[in-house]
Amino acid sequence: MMLLLAEFSSSLFINGLVTGLLLTSMVGPITLTILRYGVVVGHRAGLAAAAGTWLSDIVFILPTWFLTAGVEGWLEQPGVKPTLHVLGGLGLIALGGQLVRKTRHAEVQPADVTRRHHLQAFVAGFFVNSFSPFTLFFWLGAAVFLRAADGWAGWYYMGLMTTLMAGDTAKAWMAPKLAARVAAHHYRWFEIGAGVVVALSGGYVIVRGIVGV
Numbered sequence: 001m002m003l004l005l006a007e008f009s010s011s012l013f014i015n016g017l018v019t020g021l022l023l024t025s026m027v028g029p030i031t032l033t034i035l036r037y038g039v040v041v042g043h044r045a046g047l048a049a050a051a052g053t054w055l056s057d058i059v060f061i062l063p064t065w066f067l068t069a070g071v072e073g074w075l076e077q078p079g080v081k082p083t084l085h086v087l088g089g090l091g092l093i094a095l096g097g098q099l100v101r102k103t104r105h106a107e108v109q110p111a112d113v114t115r116r117h118h119l120q121a122f123v124a125g126f127f128v129n130s131f132s133p134f135t136l137f138f139w140l141g142a143a144v145f146l147r148a149a150d151g152w153a154g155w156y157y158m159g160l161m162t163t164l165m166a167g168d169t170a171k172a173w174m175a176p177k178l179a180a181r182v183a184a185h186h187y188r189w190f191e192i193g194a195g196v197v198v199a200l201s202g203g204y205v206i207v208r209g210i211v212g213v
Contacts, residue, residue: 012151016159019142023160024167029096029201032193033128034168037121038175045121046172052125054165056135061157064139065146082209089133089206096199132201133209 030053038046129135142160146153 012146012153013155013159016156016161017163019156020160020163021167023138024164029128029132029197030125030168031171032197033124034171035175037117037124038172041117041121043173043176045118046175047169048118048121049125050165050168050172052122052127053129053168054161056126056129057139057161057164059130060135060139064136064143065153086206086209087131089202089204089209093199093202093206096196096202 034046034049034053037049142156143153146156
């Protein structure tokens with residue numbers, strides 16, 4: 001216990017908190033996915049979408065930490081980064097298209113909410129986060145940074161995930177308040193807007209991977 005307290009003073013936990021705050025303040029596909037389910041289905045569905053992104057992050061944390069050295073060299077090989085960008089971008093475009101192509105008759109009313117909708121939200125959050133190349137590159141960069149830092153790396157990860165979870169939970173709980181200001185017939189446009197943004201993000205990821213900017 002004393003050893004852990006001594007390592008806590010290394011400020012890795014504080015650095016993690018700050019990094020998580022910066023990430024959760026970004027308005028991107030993940031935030032829009034959480035808000036979309038929170039507005040259209042309910043705050044529990046928004047929270048389920050957020051939980052999907054957390055699981056995705058944990059899935060990335062473990063391998064990037066243990067395989068940092070080998071993966072770092074692999075990413076420098078020609079064609080690897082562009083390929084990851086293209087595949088991730090296509091995945092985001094597919095998810096965005098899934099949101100856009102829903103018909104008006106498929107809209108979810110509060111009385112129709114079921115566990116199936118919560119599961120759909122969880123899966124959507126997981127895949128939106130997983131398909132983004134930013135997720136892989138971020139956690140690889142974090143692992144490289146932590147291997148060169150002093151102290152127990154777990155403090156950084158705990159600090160980061162603490163603020164990510166707090167921020168995403170706040171978004172999910174605020175979404176119904178946004179829904180109260182949105183007329184029911186506007187829900188579909190909210191879904192379309194979220195889908196278009198997710199798809200455009202996928203297109204941007206592909207272009208960035210191809211042109212290398």
